[in-house]
Amino acid sequence: MSLHTTNDKATSGPGFKQDMQTRHIVMLALGGVIGTGLFLTSGYTVNQAGPLGAVIAYIIGAVMVYMVMMCLGELAVHMPETGSFSSYASRYLGAGTGYTVAWLYWLTWTVAIGSEFTAAGILMVRWFPETPVWIWSALFALTVFISNVVSVRLFAETEFWLSLVKVLAVVAFLVVGGGAIFGIFETQQVQSAGLANFTREGLFPTGFWSIAMTLLAVAFAFSGTELIGIAAGETRDPQRNVPKAIRTTVVRLALFFVGTIFVLATLLPREQAGLVESPFVTVFESIGIPYSADIMNFVIISALLSAANSGLYAASRMLWTLSDQGHMPKRFGTLSRMGTPFNAIVVSMAGSIASLLSSVFAPDTVYLALVSISGLAVVVVWMSIAASQMAFRRHYLANGGRLEDLGFRVRGYPWVPLGALLCCALACIGIAFDPAQRVALYFGVPFIAWCYFVYWVTRKLRERRQVSPVAPARVPEAA
Numbered sequence: 001m002s003l004h005t006t007n008d009k010a011t012s013g014p015g016f017k018q019d020m021q022t023r024h025i026v027m028l029a030l031g032g033v034i035g036t037g038l039f040l041t042s043g044y045t046v047n048q049a050g051p052l053g054a055v056i057a058y059i060i061g062a063v064m065v066y067m068v069m070m071c072l073g074e075l076a077v078h079m080p081e082t083g084s085f086s087s088y089a090s091r092y093l094g095a096g097t098g099y100t101v102a103w104l105y106w107l108t109w110t111v112a113i114g115s116e117f118t119a120a121g122i123l124m125v126r127w128f129p130e131t132p133v134w135i136w137s138a139l140f141a142l143t144v145f146i147s148n149v150v151s152v153r154l155f156a157e158t159e160f161w162l163s164l165v166k167v168l169a170v171v172a173f174l175v176v177g178g179g180a181i182f183g184i185f186e187t188q189q190v191q192s193a194g195l196a197n198f199t200r201e202g203l204f205p206t207g208f209w210s211i212a213m214t215l216l217a218v219a220f221a222f223s224g225t226e227l228i229g230i231a232a233g234e235t236r237d238p239q240r241n242v243p244k245a246i247r248t249t250v251v252r253l254a255l256f257f258v259g260t261i262f263v264l265a266t267l268l269p270r271e272q273a274g275l276v277e278s279p280f281v282t283v284f285e286s287i288g289i290p291y292s293a294d295i296m297n298f299v300i301i302s303a304l305l306s307a308a309n310s311g312l313y314a315a316s317r318m319l320w321t322l323s324d325q326g327h328m329p330k331r332f333g334t335l336s337r338m339g340t341p342f343n344a345i346v347v348s349m350a351g352s353i354a355s356l357l358s359s360v361f362a363p364d365t366v367y368l369a370l371v372s373i374s375g376l377a378v379v380v381v382w383m384s385i386a387a388s389q390m391a392f393r394r395h396y397l398a399n400g401g402r403l404e405d406l407g408f409r410v411r412g413y414p415w416v417p418l419g420a421l422l423c424c425a426l427a428c429i430g431i432a433f434d435p436a437q438r439v440a441l442y443f444g445v446p447f448i449a450w451c452y453f454v455y456w457v458t459r460k461l462r463e464r465r466q467v468s469p470v471a472p473a474r475v476p477e478a479a
Contacts, residue, residue, distance in 0.1 A: 031163030032224025051265035082233035083321035114356030177263035212430030376444035
């Protein structure tokens with residue numbers, strides 16, 4: 001007999017509109033992942049780990065995200081709710097862990113959103129040099145805010161088309177780059193050694209350990225896939241659409257990222273890959289595609305707006321979850337008539353502006369700390385997803401649940417969640433040996449400890465208020 005407790009079988013938050021379809025959540029996840037990291041800094045990984053090392057690092061990243069998404073799929077299909085992995089962590093790992101995961105994820109996106117608007121404004125100067133950057137940044141911020149506030153349907157459609165631009169750019173790069181590798185297109189300007197790039201300096205010119213040191217950057221490049229879990233609570237027929245979206249997204253991401261890194265490692269020598277402003281522009285220009293820089297400028301602006309759009313969505317849902325769990329004032333958990341968490345969206349947007357200001361007035365202190373914490377946060381969130389799935393499976397079976405009744409289940413349990421935990425742990429260990437990334441541990445670990453401490457203090461205060469004795473009413477003395 002299948003048994004579900006009230007905490008076990010959950011639904012979406014009250015009032016949320018289930019208006020997303022499979023194409024929306026697939027593009028939401030792809031849009032959250034394919035960003036400026038792929039278009040601008042993907043050459044950094046090739047430079048640091050070497051051609052073969054970079055390909056191996058991204059293969060490990062693809063396997064890691066596959067394992068994490070399988071775990072998230074089992075949870076999200078059984079319990080499609082807006083709080084997603086924060087709610088699962090609260091339920092199966094402890095309320096303090098859920099509280100910490102929510103704040104880590106909220107901070108990750110709020111730090112990113114403000115910088116996306118500024119970067120997009122700077123790129124617009126290429127076409128409109130007389131217009132101040134702040135005007136474009138403000139216009140983009142207003143557009144993203146409206147997209148999120150009006151309705152989840154408008155958000156989903158906006159994100160779909162913004163993400164489509166990025167996906168088409170990656171597909172074009174793979175086609176053109178593949179044509180150059182096989183001699184269909186002639187390359188100029190790039191002094192490429194072709195497949196010999198993989199052995200020219202030895203298989204691992206920077207050492208085998210450099211693969212582990214780049215895993216955090218690779219994990220950060222894949223971050224955003226977990227948005228499917230957040231969107232599950234606002235998706236039509238999540239039992240059918242979420243598994244389809246997860247499988248489609250993971251396969252496409254593996255092909256896009258591993259394929260892109262292979263093309264870059266083949267066409268660009270390791271020394272040059274870390275120096276070019278955008279490896280995409282370099283490859284396109286070397287093949288003679290006209291207006292390559294302008295095309296990529298448009299694509300990168302679309303990527304920035306897409307990241308800000310999906311980031312504001314994710315951040316506001318985490319703030320709504322904190323309110324729904326009683327950790328934030330109730331006004332942050334209220335929904336508008338159209339089913340959007342208006343107050344949570346406003347506060348998340350304000351947080352992104354505060355982060356942006358810190359990058360101007362305190363770049364080496366406050367902003368450095370925020371960026372460092374957000375860099376580590378995605379790995380911690382993924383670890384919580386894998387651990388939650390293991391705890392859920394034990395709880396489900398212990399309460400009489402049957403595996404065949406699960407709409408989506410992890411194959412290869414418990415090795416898949418254990419593998420996800422191991423890969424994430426390896427990424428954390430790897431950065432400890434990289435002086436440039438070690439700062440993420442210096443700020444990230446104390447922040448996690450601080451979240452647990454704040455949760456413990458606020459819980460004790462709530463418990464004290466609940467058990468505090470109430471003075472009895474005074475009874476008039478008898479005459």
